[in-house]
Amino acid sequence: MADDNEVLSDFDERLLQGVFARVWRYLGDSADSSSLVTKARSHQELKNKLELAVGRTGIDVDTMLSDIDDYLNESVKTSHPHFMNPLWGGTDVASLAGEFITALANTSMYTFELAPMATLIENEMVDTMLKLVGYKAGEGIFTTGGSNGNLLGLLCARDRKFPDAQRVGLVGKQLVAFISEDAHYSTSMAANVIGIGLDNLITIPTDESGTMITAELQEAIGAEKRAGNFPFCVIGTAGTTVTGAVDPMNELADICHQEKLWLHIDAAWGGATLLSPKTRSLLHGIDLADSICWDPHKMMGVQLCCSVFLVKNSGTLRKVCVHTEKAHYLLLGDAEDNDLGHMSLQCGRRVDALKLWLAWRAKGNEGWASQIERYFSLADYLVTKVKEHSRLELVVEPSMTNVCIRYIGYRLNESQQDSITAEIRKQLISSGRFMVSHSQINGRPILRAVIANPRVDEKVIDDLIDSIVEIGVSLSPK
């Protein structure tokens, strides 16, 4: 076996030692709730502070470690207990280990020959998730995220409606698909990419809980048919981005069955609820969908990026991700049945399955179940605290662990409530105390706190409430 000293230069060895020493320090610093979650510097301030240009000659290792320190110091602490902003957070150390090992072994997922164990691991993870969904003869592939999963769903749907379209294009046939008004914006990008046009993604209204109104869907499908257009797909959401609403999947499946439409479910956020016997009923009917995307990098907390696209009938992906014969130098070997490159829109593809597999091996099914249940119970705790507080309003009863809050204060009119709610978020972030996101519900600003970070606990939630109210009171007319 080669001695490390022969393999690595002094620069490389000191760099790696320096990097690994920083892993412990960074994780430790991020756990400290008295530290800032973000420095919230402006773009200009940060640009002025840093020296980012690359030079004619290389730098020494100490300068490089100092660059890395700058990077870590300026990063948002996404594992900080007060990080509750997007639909993910925290550091899952087993999946972090998977990220290191993926980068260390540095391969690409297109062929079994180049990624032997990685291919088997990806197969195993896909099979495990297919079973959880209830697909008996399905298949799947890891993608870069729910956005690309939604794109693949729409592409599969187009292929079922007009299989020739992949060869000859849409040739004047106006395809139309349907989403709810609360669907993720990636569905619009997908409509753009597959060439149906943004205007042909028909938006269906939602009820007060944020779920698609199926009677409106039925009417819209009829109207499009009467106009001579070709409905081909409904995209439902299992866990919408802002309120966590779950579209009624059984009803959507009935409509799609009757109208011969593809049903794609965007479960990027809500898919994780399948992992606990206590929450999986939220996704009742998901097995009726034709395809699903599910992001382990959201509620499961696997390091970014980790996302899976699942389809009910195997054989679909190979047909949809057609490569023609041009990939003869890569994909047409003896082992082609095992080559996942046939089932992906990517050529080079990271080994994202490894980190999910390591995280799953570390936790087991029971570990996932308790993680998801803990998040739901913390969301309940936050909901109760908000409801109990006379200056706060729970804007929607959550189905998932995103909690939408408005500051209503004391004797404030709607416009004051709105401006104070928006300002509270700005101050939480500019002070580096908390990161929660903002959004609008019915045209009015809200604060959205998401429980998807293992470092959030009851004390953090109490502190969040206190901080929101303290800022709200300070901004209110005296």
Ligand SMILES: Cc1ncc(COP(=O)(O)O)c(C=O)c1O
């Ligand atoms: C419901 C939903 N679908 C899809 C996406 C996009 O996922 P990704 O960021 O993995 O592309 C998001 C992102 O937040 C989401 O909330």
